[in-house]
Amino acid sequence: DAKTTQPPSMDCAEGRAANLPCNHSTISGNEYVYWYRQIHSQGPQYIIHGLKNNETNEMASLIITEDRKSSTLILPHATLRDTAVYYCIVRVAGGGSNYKLTFGKGTLLTVNP
């Protein structure tokens, strides 16, 4: 699976949009981009995923560049409860005989009042 690179930390003001970047320059054509978040030692929570089209759900939007080498997770109106570590990971379609899902160190997003 492709390796991802995320900034270690970001700040955002409450009520503003939080834009979390992720680089995955070695992503291959059959790899999906997944985003999870972890709020202070709780179990990670799935947010959204996509292959090449932009995606939106009730939690967030995912913008994937045309070359698929990077993506941005957008929380449109961040609240204090969105303070968490956000993980960007890639998953190969099919899985093959090994299905290891590797989480990097993620981005600590701090939403300030």
Added chain:
Amino acid sequence: EAQVTQNPRYLITVTGKKLTVTCSQNMNHEYMSWYRQDPGLGLRQIYYSMNVEVTDKGDVPEGYKVSRKEKRNFPLILESPSPNQTSLYFCASSRTWYNANTGELFFGEGSRLTVL
């Protein structure tokens, strides 16, 4: 309610005393996995299971065993715990392992284990 349930949530034990952390999911998921999380090291996969009776090693399997006799349960066994296994453990499940478009993981709330 769809969930992944781990027990115990907290445990303090001593070196060498066998213990089992249970994990159960009620979503009929095929795929289940165990992770450990340590400060500065992030989430690391211990073992995973693609279906009943099918398990494989993750990145850090040493000192652990697993079994998958039923679809809903995936216990993590520490035969002879050591202090370096002190960690926060997470169980996770996914509907499938082979379809990346429906492979979101659902995590349990975690089990904090301390080995003295």
